[in-house]
Amino acid sequence: MMSRYSLDFVLDMLNASVFHVSFPFLLIPCLKLYRFSNESMAFILSAIYAAVLYSVKIAYWFHERSQRKGGKVDWEDEVVLITGGASGIGYLLAEMLAIRQITVVVLDIHPVKTALDIDSYVCDVSDPEDIARVAKEIREDVGEPTILVNNAGLVAGKSILELSNAEIKKSMDVNFLGQAYMIKEFLPDMIKNDHGHIITMSSAMGVMAAPRVSDYAASKAAVKSFHETLESELKYVHKTPGVKTTLVCCGKVETGMFKGVQERMPFFTPTLEPIQVVRAIIESMEQRRGRNQIMLPFYAHFVPLVSITPVWFQDLARRVSGADKAMDTFVGKNGSSSSESLSSTSAVAVEQITKVKKDI
Numbered sequence: 001m002m003s004r005y006s007l008d009f010v011l012d013m014l015n016a017s018v019f020h021v022s023f024p025f026l027l028i029p030c031l032k033l034y035r036f037s038n039e040s041m042a043f044i045l046s047a048i049y050a051a052v053l054y055s056v057k058i059a060y061w062f063h064e065r066s067q068r069k070g071g072k073v074d075w076e077d078e079v080v081l082i083t084g085g086a087s088g089i090g091y092l093l094a095e096m097l098a099i100r101q102i103t104v105v106v107l108d109i110h111p112v113k114t115a116l117d118i119d120s121y122v123c124d125v126s127d128p129e130d131i132a133r134v135a136k137e138i139r140e141d142v143g144e145p146t147i148l149v150n151n152a153g154l155v156a157g158k159s160i161l162e163l164s165n166a167e168i169k170k171s172m173d174v175n176f177l178g179q180a181y182m183i184k185e186f187l188p189d190m191i192k193n194d195h196g197h198i199i200t201m202s203s204a205m206g207v208m209a210a211p212r213v214s215d216y217a218a219s220k221a222a223v224k225s226f227h228e229t230l231e232s233e234l235k236y237v238h239k240t241p242g243v244k245t246t247l248v249c250c251g252k253v254e255t256g257m258f259k260g261v262q263e264r265m266p267f268f269t270p271t272l273e274p275i276q277v278v279r280a281i282i283e284s285m286e287q288r289r290g291r292n293q294i295m296l297p298f299y300a301h302f303v304p305l306v307s308i309t310p311v312w313f314q315d316l317a318r319r320v321s322g323a324d325k326a327m328d329t330f331v332g333k334n335g336s337s338s339s340e341s342l343s344s345t346s347a348v349a350v351e352q353i354t355k356v357k358k359d360i
Helices: 007-015 021-034 041-064 088-099 128-143 163-194 215-236 274-287 298-307 311-321 341-359
Strands: 079-083 102-109 119-122 147-150 196-201 245-251 292-298
Touching: 007 021, 007 298, 041 163, 079 088, 088 274, 088 341, 119 128, 128 163, 147 245, 147 311, 163 196, 163 215, 163 245, 196 274, 196 298, 215 245, 245 298, 274 292, 292 298, 298 311
Parallel strands: 079 102, 079 147, 102 119, 147 196, 196 245, 245 292
Antiparallel strands: none
């Protein structure tokens, strides 16, 4: 779970207290109990605060309602396809869905080791012919996927001059082209039925990069742009409001992908637990929000704003946050093709599932 020594934890506590809708109902009676008159400054400020709070909450409620056209998901009719599902976030997501008796299909270059009912296919998502082969098998064995989670990814963790041409190509093939190939394979049926959900795993690095992540940042920036174009085409070209989209732009997640990277200011830039990201993805699936974005932790919301500021301010932000030297201690996975080596990630995922099984 989120560290108690982080800004996100503080904000969670505030949302559960002073920003909760019930707070004014407790605050104003307390003021009356302590005999503050209606003309007192404390009472007036409390009334103003209540009015602003409820206005924001109501506006947010209407926004949420507008994004949920079509109702909540009916899991009996859904087939969830997850790439890179043998490890990391993909593995944990597949396990959590399978626990709830949801039909899950996983693609990875490694076989999935699990005791749950998960259909697993060995596939290289960077190869469109391999995708077409496996897609035929999935349709025959399970049915047409209705929810696609493009999760497979890798990072080399080297400077531009240290990267080989093969490493650059591999990162783009898996992180970007793999997502494009998967969408081209499974989107037509979603458009035909006006029903589906595509979840794109991008990154905060795809918005504002740092040293030694050129291959990863470039591929994730391409993914983000591709996803935004997809959203526009679904709305204006295909006119299919029933096909939902979710863009996931997160900071560092504790999956091992960026093993060794140290945060200089962990209070403001905390490392995410995989379960936090997975819960947000499942919530997006359940509520079928249109053109949804998942940005975690809190600082990720400000990355797009910082990226359009003057260069000197961007440099200052990198130095203050430690992003300028964060990758100097990068260890990584030493060649694994997904979020982490299978054995270590599976152990982490099982531990996460054990903690939340009762909540599901």
